[in-house]
Amino acid sequence: MKITKKAFSLTSPSSKLSSPPLTLDKSKKSPAHTKRLSLLAALCLQAPLLCHALDVDPGDYTPLPDGTKLGLLYMQHAERKDQYINEKKVSDNAHFDTNIAILRAVRYQNIGEHVTNIQLLLPFGHIDTGGDVDALGSERGMGDPILAGVIFTKGSTQNRAFGITQYLYLPLGEYDKDSPINIGENRWKYVIQGGYMHTLTEKFVADIVADVTLFGDNNDFTSADLTLEQAPQYQLQGFLRYNLTERASFHVGYSRLWGGETKVDGVRMDDESNQEKLLAGGSYFVGPRTQVLATFGRDTSIDNGFREDSRINFRLMHIF
Numbered sequence: 001m002k003i004t005k006k007a008f009s010l011t012s013p014s015s016k017l018s019s020p021p022l023t024l025d026k027s028k029k030s031p032a033h034t035k036r037l038s039l040l041a042a043l044c045l046q047a048p049l050l051c052h053a054l055d056v057d058p059g060d061y062t063p064l065p066d067g068t069k070l071g072l073l074y075m076q077h078a079e080r081k082d083q084y085i086n087e088k089k090v091s092d093n094a095h096f097d098t099n100i101a102i103l104r105a106v107r108y109q110n111i112g113e114h115v116t117n118i119q120l121l122l123p124f125g126h127i128d129t130g131g132d133v134d135a136l137g138s139e140r141g142m143g144d145p146i147l148a149g150v151i152f153t154k155g156s157t158q159n160r161a162f163g164i165t166q167y168l169y170l171p172l173g174e175y176d177k178d179s180p181i182n183i184g185e186n187r188w189k190y191v192i193q194g195g196y197m198h199t200l201t202e203k204f205v206a207d208i209v210a211d212v213t214l215f216g217d218n219n220d221f222t223s224a225d226l227t228l229e230q231a232p233q234y235q236l237q238g239f240l241r242y243n244l245t246e247r248a249s250f251h252v253g254y255s256r257l258w259g260g261e262t263k264v265d266g267v268r269m270d271d272e273s274n275q276e277k278l279l280a281g282g283s284y285f286v287g288p289r290t291q292v293l294a295t296f297g298r299d300t301s302i303d304n305g306f307r308e309d310s311r312i313n314f315r316l317m318h319i320f
Helices: 031-044
Strands: 069-085 088-091 094-111 114-131 138-142 146-152 160-169 189-199 204-215 218-221 226-230 233-243 248-259 262-264 275-287 290-301 305-319
Antiparallel strands (some): 069 305, 146 160, 160 189, 189 204, 204 233, 226 262, 248 275, 290 305
């Protein structure tokens, strides 16, 4: 069965981490205020990964023929050094670099008049710290596995499509409450995402994706056995693609993330990330059934967490 060689891809979910409180200057502060600041510092260390909902690539919502199977390898490298709390830069020497890899299997099938797929994702991560957060050291291991599935609306085609995706994060990744940083989250998580793809002209294609993330509780947050709760988090992403040839394309994108305020043992952290990001990249079919895709990006603003100076996402996909 012929498969159109358009630049399509699949969502690249990030792994997460958690960490214990940092020591802060508590002079002239009320006990409640100093407790909040200490907990906020711990959560700020989570920001490089925790703040992300489900970053997508252009073409995620291009439906493929019944019976198509995909094998994918994702790799992401990101570097950060500026740390923010409540829109204020508190450090320009807090180096927090992450390397994330994801193995993904996808199978498409038609159910009635709807195109659907089922997916399994296995994330792995490596975290390095330096500068003001050097004491955290490094960590590596498996993240929380993810089960996912997409259903496209009736009449969706490779030129115009709308789909709904559901993701369930299983709390099976490596997590140690006594460790400064972790790859796993030790909590359930559910994401519902809607995506629309529209071929505007022979060369230009637009992608718009929005999602909401719902979080379970982590009842073993830090060695103090605190309870971490988190409000729903929202993300809006958009891409514009330009098809250079049948095999190659170029894309630019924008992402905005908001919501997701946390509470620790009932204390509100007022720590929404409110993050904005710009991205650019391209894709190329190196063979009839093998595609590579790369996207470069950086944060343009963030209220809480570590601001990304640079990131590169790489994806290798083979169509079976």
